Structures are given as C-alpha cells and as structure tokens.
Amino acid sequence: MAVRELIDKLNCEKKLSHEEWVKLIKEYDESDRAYAAELARCISQEIFGRDIYIRGIVEFSNICKNDCLYCGIRRSNGNVSRYRLTAEEILQCCDEGYGYGFRTFVLQSGEDAFYDREMLCGIVSEIKKRHPDCAVTLSLGEKSREDYEAFFKAGADRYLLRHETADEEHYKKLHPAEMSWKNRMECLSDLKEIGYQTGCGMMIGSPYQTVECLAEDMEFMCGFKPEMIGIGPFLPHKDTPFRSCPQGSYELTLFLLSICRIMLPDVLLPATTALGTIDPKGREQGVLSGANVIMPNLSPVAVRKKYMLYDNKICTGDESAQCRACLERRMESIGYKIKISRGDHR
Ligand code: 5AD
Ligand code: FES
Numbered sequence: 001m002a003v004r005e006l007i008d009k010l011n012c013e014k015k016l017s018h019e020e021w022v023k024l025i026k027e028y029d030e031s032d033r034a035y036a037a038e039l040a041r042c043i044s045q046e047i048f049g050r051d052i053y054i055r056g057i058v059e060f061s062n063i064c065k066n067d068c069l070y071c072g073i074r075r076s077n078g079n080v081s082r083y084r085l086t087a088e089e090i091l092q093c094c095d096e097g098y099g100y101g102f103r104t105f106v107l108q109s110g111e112d113a114f115y116d117r118e119m120l121c122g123i124v125s126e127i128k129k130r131h132p133d134c135a136v137t138l139s140l141g142e143k144s145r146e147d148y149e150a151f152f153k154a155g156a157d158r159y160l161l162r163h164e165t166a167d168e169e170h171y172k173k174l175h176p177a178e179m180s181w182k183n184r185m186e187c188l189s190d191l192k193e194i195g196y197q198t199g200c201g202m203m204i205g206s207p208y209q210t211v212e213c214l215a216e217d218m219e220f221m222c223g224f225k226p227e228m229i230g231i232g233p234f235l236p237h238k239d240t241p242f243r244s245c246p247q248g249s250y251e252l253t254l255f256l257l258s259i260c261r262i263m264l265p266d267v268l269l270p271a272t273t274a275l276g277t278i279d280p281k282g283r284e285q286g287v288l289s290g291a292n293v294i295m296p297n298l299s300p301v302a303v304r305k306k307y308m309l310y311d312n313k314i315c316t317g318d319e320s321a322q323c324r325a326c327l328e329r330r331m332e333s334i335g336y337k338i339k340i341s342r343g344d345h346r
Contacts, residue, residue: 001020001023003023003024003027003028003029003032004032004035006020006023006024007024007032007035007036007039007259007262010024010259010262010263011039011262014222014263014264015222015263016218016222018215018216018219021214021215021218021219022211022212022215024259025211025214025215025218025252025256026211028255030251032255033251033254033255033258036255036258036259036262036289037254037255037258037288037289037290039258039262040257040258040259040261040262040289040290041258041288041289041290043261043262043265043290044261044269044290044291044292047265047266047292047346048292050335050336050337051292051336051337051338051339052287052292052293052294052331052336052337052338052339053104053268053292053293053294053339053341053343054101054102054104054293054294054295054296054324054327054338054339054343055102055104055105055106055137055270055293055294055295055296055343056093056094056097056100056102056104056105056106056295056296056297056298056320057106057108057139057295057296057297057298057299058085058090058093058094058097058105058106058107058108058298058299059108059109059297059299059303059304059307060084060085060089060090060107060108060109060115060299061083061084061085061109061110061112061114061115062080062082062083062109062110062303062306062307063082063083063084063109063110063112063114064109064110064111064112064141065110065111065112065113066110066111066141066175066176066179067175067176067179068164068174068175068176068179069173069174069175069176069207069240069241069242070174070203070206070207070234070236070237070240070242070310071237071240071309072237072239072240072308072309072310072311073110073307073308073309074240077239077240079239080239080306080308081306082306083303083306084112084114084115085299085300085303087119087122087123087126089300090107090123091123091126091127091130093105093298093299093300093320094127094130094131094134094298095130096298096320097298097320098130098131098134100320100321100324101324101338101340102134102298103131103133103134103135103340103341103342103343104134104135104136104137104158104342104343105127105131105134105135105136105137105298106137106138106139106160106295107123107124107136107137107138107139107140108139108140108160109139109140109141110141111140111141111142115140117146117147117150117151120138120140120147120151120154121150121151121153121154122154124136124138124151124154124155124156125154125155127155128154128155133342134342135157135158135342135343135344136155136156136157136158137156137157137158137159137160137199138151138156138158138159138160139159139160139161141161142161142183142184142187143187145190145194148187148190148191148194148196149194152194152195152196156196157196157197157342157344158196158197158198158199158227158228159191159196159197159198159199160199160201160228160230161184161187161188161191161198161199161200162199162200162201162202162203162230163184163185163188163200163201163202163217163220164184164202164203164206165181165202165206165209165213165216165217166202166213166216166217166219166220166221167212167213167216167217168181168182170206170208170209170210170213171184173207173208174206174207174208188200188224192224197227197228197268197344197345198226198227198228199226199227199228199229199230199268200220200221200224200226200228200229200230201226201228201229201230201231202214202217202231203231203232203233203234203248203274204231204232204233204234204248204249204252204253204256205233205234205246205247205248205249205252205253206234206248207234207242207245209234214256218256218259218263221260221263221264222263222264225264226264226267227267227268227345228267228268228269228270228293228345229260229264229267229268229269230270230272231253231256231257231260231272232248232253232272232273232274232275232278233247233248233249233250233253233274233275233278234247234248234274234310235247235248235274235277235278235310235311235312236310236311237308237309237310237311238311247278248278250275250278250279250282253275253278254275254285254286254289255289257269257271257286257289257290257291258289258290260290261289261290261291262290266345266346267345268292268293268343268345269290269291269292269293270286270291270293270294270295271283271284271285271286271287271291271293271294272286272295273295273297273313273314273315274310276314276315277310277312277313277314283327283330284330284331284333284334287331287334287336288334293343294327294331294338296315296320296323296324296327297315297316297318297320297323298320301317301318301319304316304317305317
C-alpha cells in the first residue's frame with residue numbers, strides 16, 4: 001500500500017498494523033506530509049472550528065530528583081539556579097492569567113518532594129475556589145496512586161505525563177537505571193482509571209529513537225486513547241549527556257501531529273513550545289497540521305530562564321501579557337482565534 005492509502009486507511013479504521021505504522025513513518029515524503037496535514041486540519045476544523053484553546057503553564061519548581069539524560073533540569077546539572085515558587089506566588093500567576101482569558105492552568109514542575117500531597121491539594125483547591133470556571137491540569141511526574149487520587153479529589157481535572165517512549169529498551173537509554181518504564185506506564189493507567197483527562201506523548205528524534213520506537217508509540221496511543229497528546233522535537237541541552245546529539249526533525253514532528261489528529265480526531269493536541277523553538281513559525285505550522293491547543297508560559301519572568309529543559313527555549317524573556325498578545329496575533333495571521341474557555345475533551 002502506498003503511504004497515501006495508509007493515511008486514508010488510518011482515517012477510516014483509526015488503526016494500522018505494526019508493519020503499516022513502520023512503513024508510514026519510514027516512507028512518507030513531503031507531498032504525503034501535505035496530504036496528511038490537510039486531512040488533519042479538516043478534521044480539526046470540523047470539531048473545533050478555527051478556535052484554539054490556550055492553557056497557561058506555571059512552572060513552579062525546577063528542582064527534580066530525577067536525572068533523565070535529555071533534560072536540562074536533571075538533578076546532576078549543577079549549572080541550574082534552582083527555585084521554588086510559594087503557594088501564594090503560584091496563585092498570583094493564575095489570578096493574573098485569569099485576567100488574560102486563561103481558563104485552564106497547568107501546574108508543572110520537576111519531581112520535587114518539597115510540595116507534598118497536602119500542599120498540592122491546598123493549591124489546587126484554592127485555584128478552584130478562586131476560579132470555579134477554570135480547569136486545573138497537573139504535570140508533576142510520577143506520584144503514588146494515592147497522591148493522584150487526592151489531587152483529583154481536590155479538584156484537578158487533567159494530568160500530563162508523557163510516556164516518553166513506548167519501547168522499554170529505548171526508555172532505558174534515555175533514563176538512569178533507577179527509573180522504570182513499567183512504573184511510568186502504570187502511572188498513566190492509574191490516572192485514566194481515576195478519571196483524569198490524561199495526556200501522554202513523546203519527543204520526536206530523541207537519541208536512539210528508531211522508526212520501530214515511533215511505530216510502538218503510535219500503537220500504544222491508539223490503544224490508550226489519551227485525551228491529550230504532547231509531542232515536540234527533541235532539542236539538545238548543553239549541560240546534558242545528549243548535548244551533541246542532533247535535534248529531532250521538524251517535518252517529522254509536524255507529520256506525526258497530523259497523524260495523531262487523524263487517529264484520534266477529538267484529541268487535545270498542543271503545538272508545543274519545543275515546536276515553536278525549532279522553527280519561528282513552528283506553532284503556526286503545528287496548528288495548520290492539526291494541533292488545536294497552545295500552552296504559553298504564565299511563570300514570573302524572574303524564573304523563566306531557569307526552567308530550561310532544552311537550549312534556546314522561546315518566550316523566556318517575555319511577560320505573560322506579551323505572550324498572550326503575541327499568540328493572538330500569530331493565530332489571527334493564519335485565520336484562527338483564541339477561545340476563552342476551559343476547552344475540555346468532549
Ligand atoms: N527536548 C525536548 N523536549 C524535552 N523534554 C524534556 N527535555 C527535553 C528536550 N531536551 C520534554 C519531555 C518532558 C516534557 C516536560 O518536556 O518529553 O516530558
Ligand atoms: Fe511568548 Fe510569542 S508566545 S512572545
């Protein structure tokens with residue numbers, strides 16, 4: 001079957017065999033990518049119109065007990081100036097964001113045990129109390145099932161935990177021995193079972209990633225049916241063991257965004273900051289390839305440069321208000337409009 005027929009088949013049947021996934025990813029060319037983008041854009045417009053959902057991210061701590069080989073805030077990076085926001089500072093970011101029209105707040109951090117269950121529940125419930133019309137998304141890494149249940153009870157609606165790779169052997173090459181692929185996968189199924197709108201995802205072009213790995217990622221997501229998918233290119237960070245590894249492919253990232261949209265039509269799919277970093281028009285192109293979410297930063301400018309997962313991250317010098325206005329313009333330039341709403345999965 002030609003690549004185009006595989007794209008059509010995926011569109012009809014919403015799944016492919018392993019061999020078909022491999023062929024699709026290995027053999028697509030620029031015209032196939034344009035074909036997939038157009039189809040994905042049509043699907044996205046049918047469901048969401050030309051509305052783009054925005055989520056304000058508060059990166060509240062860059063302290064992390066983990067040592068992922070790709071990540072700039074890994075614990076062995078001694079060049080990071082570490083910070084923690086107080087509960088009140090986090091709440092202030094959300095209050096400010098509310099004024100700019102954000103109706104989803106994403107609380108993201110390294111795996112930092114300083115924020116215990118009680119403290120996190122307190123922050124979540126206070127955000128919901130101040131802004132009952134808003135959704136709270138957590139992105140705090142691997143926690144116990146009891147923690148996830150407590151956050152959910154406190155009012156958290158969604159949880160982002162990229163699976164990073166569906167291939168256990170590949171996972172071991174990206175993470176130190178003490179980190180477990182099985183545990184990560186268990187976290188994801190716990191989150192779904194508890195009732196979160198759950199997001200998974202992977203980097204495109206991470207070191208040692210093969211076409212087989214990506215095929216497994218697609219097959220995993222096809223079965224897991226996440227409500228959200230975060231994918232962006234791998235970008236090296238100068239203070240990590242992967243500093244000399246090549247960055248991921250911009251085109252392949254766009255192609256796989258389209259393929260995700262075709263496979264899971266109503267998935268919430270951000271055009272990520274990494275996509276905006278690899279190319280100045282990356283987020284616009286992401287939207288034109290089927291993405292429907294943008295996640296600008298709401299963190300205080302004073303800490304933004306300290307939350308560097310990869311080199312050259314965009315928007316680290318801009319105030320939240322500037323980012324908000326900039327995104328409005330960017331989306332309008334391609335005929336889309338930012339929507340002021342929670343933007344839940346339907
Ligand atoms: N390049 C691109 N993405 C990265 N992430 C972490 N480090 C990098 C990097 N060097 C992604 C991971 C993580 C998410 C928060 O950011 O996939 O889950
Ligand atoms: Fe931050 Fe454009 S989105 S400056």
